[in-house]
Every structure is written in C-alpha cells, then in structure tokens.
Amino acid sequence: MTKSLKRTANVRGLLALSVLLLLGAASMRAVQAADNATASATAVVLQPIAVAKSADLVFGNVVAGNGDVTVATDGARTKTGATGLPTGAAANAARFDVTGSGNNTFSIDYTGSDTVLTDASSNTMAVDWITEAVATTVPTGKTDPSTDAATGTLSSGAAYIFVGGKLTVGAAQAAGTYTGVVKVTVAYN
C-alpha cells in the first residue's frame, strides 16, 4: 500500500513536471511569434526632363567643289579641298536646351537624324554631326565628328547640347538649298 502510494505520488510529480514544461514551452512560443523590424522607404521626385531647340544649324553659302565644310559646335566654319566659303551668310551651330532636376545626368540619343542634306531636286550632301553637351551656353568649339556626346549633366537643372556638322561637298554639287534634320532625345540616367 505504501509502495502504491509512493508510485502514485511519483506519477503525479512527473505529470506536474510535464505540465510545467509544456506550459513553459507554450509560453516561449508565444513570445517568439511576434517580432518586427523597420526599413526606410525613400523616393526622389524628378522634374520631367525636357529638351527644346533654340537654334538651327546653318552651314551658310558653300561654293561647289570637292571638299568638306565643317561647322564647329561654336559656329566656326572651316573647309578643306576645293570648295569655297563665301561670307554672305553667317554659319551657326544648332543648340538644344535641356531642363530637368538638379544635377542629374542624362543620356543623349540622335536616332532619327538625317545622314544627308537634300535639296528640292533630291540632290544630297553627306553630313556627319558634331555634338557636344555642356552645362553652360558657351560651347568649346568641337570639330571632331567621330565621337558623339552620349551623356550630359544638368547644372542646377539646365544643360545645353550643341550640334555642328561636317558637310561633304561634291565637285559638281548642284546649286540649291539643302536641308536636313538633326534629332536629339534625352532621358534621365
């Protein structure tokens, strides 16, 4: 009888211990079920980028003759070969004004620009654009058409793209007024 009582007491003790362990585990599980952390969310709202033409590219009067006529990004005009440069019409580089936010950088694309100037009779002259992107209204006078300005940087929300060109004049280039289009597309980087 005494043994039986002791066994019963032991079983009860074990049960009590088990209950306590279970309660303890449940309690711990309840504590770990909730946790949190924070992350910051930021967004920078940019003024939409825009570009506007403020000047056209003018090669001026060119005398027919085998050679090249170059208008630098600052409007300076030079020639090579047998062509001539009458001074009757002033040369001028094209200018595009870019506006946007702060000092962000942007890409420049010239897709859609003509590769020739064409007159009313479909005569053509090859043209190679000379491009430069600067933060001020003063271009450097770039004359090299081999590399285009592919990026630009806004300065307090403004930048400028200047476009000159190298024109190939033929020995028997037909008289007339030749025109073409240079197209500039800008986008935030």
Add this chain to the structure above:
Amino acid sequence: MMTAPSSARCALLAAAGWLCAPALAATAMAQASATVVVPAPINDWLGVPVSVQDLLLAQSAPAGPATGNLVPHVPGATIPAILRLPPAWIASAVDSRQGFGIDFAAGAALLPRGPAAAVSVAASGQGTGTGGDGDAPLVITVAFN
C-alpha cells in the same frame, strides 16, 4: 518639342480614364541647312584681277563701247564709257568713281547666276598713264561674299 505631360493635363487624362505616365525622355529637332553656290565662270576669277569687259561678256551683257581691258583715261570727271551704262548688278557695286583712273570702293552686287551669289568688287587698278594721262588698265578683283 516633346515634354512630360503637366499635372493639370494628367488630371484631365485621368478623369477621362486614360493613364498618364510622366515622360522619361524628351525629343527635339533642329534643321540643318546649306546653300550651294555654283561658281559658274566667275569662280575662275576668284582673287584674280579681271576687266570690266570680261565681266560684262561673262554675264552676256551688252558690251557697249567697251574697250577691252584698257579703259582710256579721260581728264576731268568724265566716266569711262564702259561704266556709263553698266548693268545693275555691277553698278550697285560701284560706290565711288574718280575722274582720273577708276576708283571703286568695296561693294557688292548680286550675280544673276546661282542662288544669290554675292560678289564683291574689291578694287580697281590704278592708272599708269604718263603725267596723269593716258590709258590705264581697269582691273576688278572679284570674290564671293
């Protein structure tokens, strides 16, 4: 020029059920132009002294009483005959004339050939007659403007 839609425009588009996304890129175009001048015969004379007679003949103008490239000096204020009735395109280039010899100031005239090819008459030769008298070659330097 293509720019991003304004917020007011976006509001209108939204009210009409259109989506209005801000422009990520913008495009603009400029025109490039060049005027080709065909030099015609006068191109051969660029920087080279030529006579009024040559100019007149080259332009198929009536030569009148031309005397070739020698213009007789006439004492007094008499203007050499060749210049009495010059065609308008060269007359407009003549700013002043003097009795002895010919003194053309720099001027400009439009040639009838080519698209508005401006030509300047830079200077004339000086009379070389003895004692301020005699025949003098009249030369005009032609250059495109």
